[in-house]
Amino acid sequence: MLAARTRVVDPLTSLLPILDARAPLLFMRRGEGVAGLGEAVRLTFRGADRIAQAAETWRRITASATIDDPVRKSGTGLLAFGAFTFDERSAFESVLIVPRTIVGRRDGVSWVTEVRVAGDETEPPAAVAHELGAEFRLSLLPGEVGPARFRELVADAVSRIRAGELRKVVLARDLVGHLPEGGDLRRVLAELALGYPDTWTFAIDGHLGSSPETLARVSHGKVTARVLAGSIARGADAESDHAAALRLATSTKDLDEHSYAVQSVLDALAPHARSGISASEIPFALKLPNLWHLATNIEGVLSDVSSALDLAAALHPTAAVAGTPTAKALEVIHELEPLDRGRYGGPVGWVDAAGDGKWAVSLRSAEVSPEGDIRAYAGGGILAASDPDVELAETKLKFRPIVEAFG
Numbered sequence: 001m002l003a004a005r006t007r008v009v010d011p012l013t014s015l016l017p018i019l020d021a022r023a024p025l026l027f028m029r030r031g032e033g034v035a036g037l038g039e040a041v042r043l044t045f046r047g048a049d050r051i052a053q054a055a056e057t058w059r060r061i062t063a064s065a066t067i068d069d070p071v072r073k074s075g076t077g078l079l080a081f082g083a084f085t086f087d088e089r090s091a092f093e094s095v096l097i098v099p100r101t102i103v104g105r106r107d108g109v110s111w112v113t114e115v116r117v118a119g120d121e122t123e124p125p126a127a128v129a130h131e132l133g134a135e136f137r138l139s140l141l142p143g144e145v146g147p148a149r150f151r152e153l154v155a156d157a158v159s160r161i162r163a164g165e166l167r168k169v170v171l172a173r174d175l176v177g178h179l180p181e182g183g184d185l186r187r188v189l190a191e192l193a194l195g196y197p198d199t200w201t202f203a204i205d206g207h208l209g210s211s212p213e214t215l216a217r218v219s220h221g222k223v224t225a226r227v228l229a230g231s232i233a234r235g236a237d238a239e240s241d242h243a244a245a246l247r248l249a250t251s252t253k254d255l256d257e258h259s260y261a262v263q264s265v266l267d268a269l270a271p272h273a274r275s276g277i278s279a280s281e282i283p284f285a286l287k288l289p290n291l292w293h294l295a296t297n298i299e300g301v302l303s304d305v306s307s308a309l310d311l312a313a314a315l316h317p318t319a320a321v322a323g324t325p326t327a328k329a330l331e332v333i334h335e336l337e338p339l340d341r342g343r344y345g346g347p348v349g350w351v352d353a354a355g356d357g358k359w360a361v362s363l364r365s366a367e368v369s370p371e372g373d374i375r376a377y378a379g380g381g382i383l384a385a386s387d388p389d390v391e392l393a394e395t396k397l398k399f400r401p402i403v404e405a406f407g
C-alpha cells in the first residue's frame with residue numbers, strides 16, 4: 001500500500017541539483033518535468049508483454065493507493081518512472097520505479113510529492129540542491145559493432161531489402177567507455193539539457209539520454225505523439241543549412257522512410273482513438289543542433305481508458321526504431337546486429353495515477369552500469385537506397401549529444 005501527498009512549493013530554479021549523483025531519476029524538457037529521489041517501489045518486467053504487464057501492475061498499485069493531491073496536474077500525485085528494453089530477449093531489466101520523493105516543475109508551478117510505503121516509518125529524502133561533483137571527461141570508443149562492421153551490416157540489410165524480404169530495418173552500433181570513480185551523472189545530464197533543450201533529457205535506472213522523439217503523451221484524455229524518421233546533417237552556414245533541410249524535405253527515400261514510421265504509429269493508436277487521429281499531411285523539418293529530422297505531430301482524443309503506459313505498450317516498437325514490417329524487421333535485427341540494445345530504442349518516461357504521462361523513444365542514449373561501464377547506441381533506418389558510408393556518418397551525428405556530454 002502506498003500513500004502519496006503532493007504540495008506546491010516555492011518555485012525551483014532547476015531540477016538537476018537535487019538529483020542523486022549516481023542514480024538520477026529525471027524526465028525533463030526546457031527545464032520543466034519531473035525528478036525523483038529514492039525508491040518506494042521498484043518493479044521489474046521481462047518478456048514479450050513486459051510493457052503491458054507494467055501498465056496492468058500500475059493500475060493495481062494506483063487503485064489501492066491513498067493519494068492526497070490538491071494540485072491535480074499531469075504528473076502530480078503518485079507517479080512511476082519507467083525504462084523498457086527495446087527487445088524482449090534483452091539481458092537488461094525493464095523497470096517501473098516509484099520514487100520516495102517526486103519533484104515537479106511546470107508552467108511556473110513547482111511541487112513535491114512524498115511517497116510512503118505502509119510499514120516503513122522512514123522519512124522520504126528531502127529535495128535539496130547539492131553541489132555538482134568535479135568535472136570529468138571521458139572518451140567513448142567503438143564497442144561490439146565498430147564502423148567497419150556497421151558498414152557491412154548496412155550492406156547486408158540493403159541486399160535483403162532489395163531481395164524483397166522487407167522494406168526497412170533500423171540497425172544500430174555502439175560506443176563504450178568507463179565513468180571515472182565518483183563521476184557525477186548530473187554533469188552529463190546538465191550538458192545534455194543545455195545542448196539539446198528541445199529534447200527529452202532523461203535518466204532512469206542508469207539509462208540516460210536526450211531524445212527528440214515523443215512516443216506517446218497523454219494529458220486529460222488527449223494523446224499526442226511525434227514521429228521522427230529521415231535525417232540529414234546540419235549545414236555549416238545558413239545557406240547550406242537551408243539547402244540541407246530542403247534536400248531532406250524533398251528526398252523520396254526519406255519521405256518513404258518517414259511515411260512507414262507515421263503509419264505504424266497511426267495503426268497502433270487507431271483502436272484507442274476511434275473518433276480519429278490526425279497527422280499533418282506533410283512532415284516538417286525539425287531542427288536539432290546536430291541534425292535535421294523529418295517530423296510529424298500526431299494527435300487524437302482517447303476513446304478508452306488507456307494510460308500513457310498502455311499506449312507505449314501498443315506503440316512499441318515503431319518503424320522508427322525497428323523497421324517495416326515490424327516482425328520481419330525484428331528478425332533481421334536479431335540476425336544481423338550482435339548487440340543487446342538494452343533500453344535504447346525502448347520507451348522511457350513516466351505515468352501518473354490518472355494514467356497521464358509522457359513517454360519518449362530512448363534515442364541519443366547510453367546505459368551506465370552500477371560499476372560505471374558505459375555503452376552508448378545510435379542507429380538509423382536502412383532502405384533499399386541506403387548507402388553504408390552515409391548511414392555510418394549519420395550514426396556519428398546521432399552519437400554527438402552523448403559523446404559531447406561525457407567528453
Ligand SMILES: C=C(O[C@@H]1C=C(C(=O)O)C=C[C@H]1O)C(=O)O
Pocket residue numbers: 170172213228229230231293320321363364377378379380381382398
Ligand atoms: C535510430 C535512431 O534514430 C531514429 C532514426 C532516424 C532515421 O533513420 O532517420 C531518425 C530519428 C529516429 O527515429 C537513433 O538516433 O539511434
